[in-house]
Amino acid sequence: MRLLIMGDLHFFRTRLTPGEWLSKRMLGQTNLLLNRRHQFNHGLFPAMLERAMAHKPDAAILTGDLTTTALGREFADVQAALAPLAARMPVFAVPGNHDRYTFASARQRLWETVCGESLGAPASFPAMKPLGGRWHVLLLDSACPRIFSSRGRLGRTQLAQTKQLLDGLPAGDGVVVVCHYPLFTPEGTRISWNRDMAWRAALVEMLAASAARVLYLHGHIHQPWHLTVSADGTPFDCINAGAPCQTVDKNGRLWPDGQGFWIVDLPEDVKNMDFMLMHATGMTKF
Secondary structure (H helix, E strand, O other): OEEEEEOOOOEOOOOOOHHHHOOOHHHHHHHHHHOHHHOEOHHHHHHHHHHHHHOOOOEEEEOOOOEOOOOHHHHHHHHHHHHHHHHHOOEEEOOOHHHHOOHHHHHOOHHHHHHHHHOOOOOOOOEEEEEEOOEEEEEOOOOOOOOOOOOEEOOHHHHHHHHHHHHOOOOOOEEEEEOOOOOOOOOOOOOOHHHOEEOHHHHHHHHHHOOOEEEEEEOOOOOOEEEEEEEOOEEEEEEEOOOOOEOEOOOOOEOOOOOOEEEEEOOOOOOOOOOEEEEEEOOEEO
């Protein structure tokens, strides 16, 4: 089973109507005009997507933040850009905090409308779907609008339902958990409280207790990485999708071809998970 993993596309529009400025979007658009638009090159995306599909993945997973300030026009751009992908394979998507950037966009269910129609988003969360063989995908919703912060949230109800789904998986199965926010970060990388996810520790405990083998996919921090972590003695792997079209990150590191995408081959032998992992940026693979 071969997966294509992408996240944090952050499609944006720089011109807004006067009414569109009257929300938290004022902060997001100011940051966009001063900073983010100089860090992203969405002109790279068509060729990058073509390279990704050349690896012949069986399914694609999107880890959230497809838009920048949850504008309807941004979602339309996302739908158009990802149409070739959705036409070729199943797509599994979760929202990021920027996809519910304003209370109005959350109320209008813009992410659900666009992603539910064309990108395989579930009608409700959490959602467990079959991937192939003994593998499953578990989709979690951590995105919620906030006035000043970008803090995520799972909540008691979603966690209780997630536990029920995980408890139903037998030993020998594998589960790919998709959530926008990271559970762990590499040494030297910190997430401030206002950018973290509430209930994160509870989710870690739940995944560590699962009989299934866990592969956790996320985004949010624009820096691709792969970590093998141990929670309560139970190892599982975490992949940060990175931001495909970002050409310079906040540390000044240059990504002239963008941060690329991940290709993961899930093994049939779930118990002894030794999967093939490749990150592709431009023509470089590492």
